[in-house]
Amino acid sequence: MVNSFIIDLFYYILYVILNNMENLEKSGESKEFIVICAWCGKKKEGEEWIEITPEERVQSEKELKVSHGICPDCLKEAEKEV
Numbered sequence: 001m002v003n004s005f006i007i008d009l010f011y012y013i014l015y016v017i018l019n020n021m022e023n024l025e026k027s028g029e030s031k032e033f034i035v036i037c038a039w040c041g042k043k044k045e046g047e048e049w050i051e052i053t054p055e056e057r058v059q060s061e062k063e064l065k066v067s068h069g070i071c072p073d074c075l076k077e078a079e080k081e082v
Contacts, residue, residue, distance in 0.1 A: 033066065033067045034066055037069060038070060043056075044069060049072070
């Protein structure tokens with residue numbers, strides 16, 4: 001049985017991540033950032049999450065600041081585990 005504190009913490013962390021992504025997009029600063037799923041490593045481009053190679057990720061991280069988010073697929077899987 002999962003402790004209710006752990007569940008609350010999980011949802012709080014997801015809230016912070018999703019809120020951060022939304023704020024970046026609204027501020028226009030998202031053009032300076034690459035958003036990577038913290039679970040699977042996919043890169044967010046517009047509304048799409050695409051798989052990238054480790055080499056592409058390293059190159060992107062050299063050119064842009066990195067912000068982590070969670071893609072819809074990983075969000076669904078994480079919610080199943082709670």
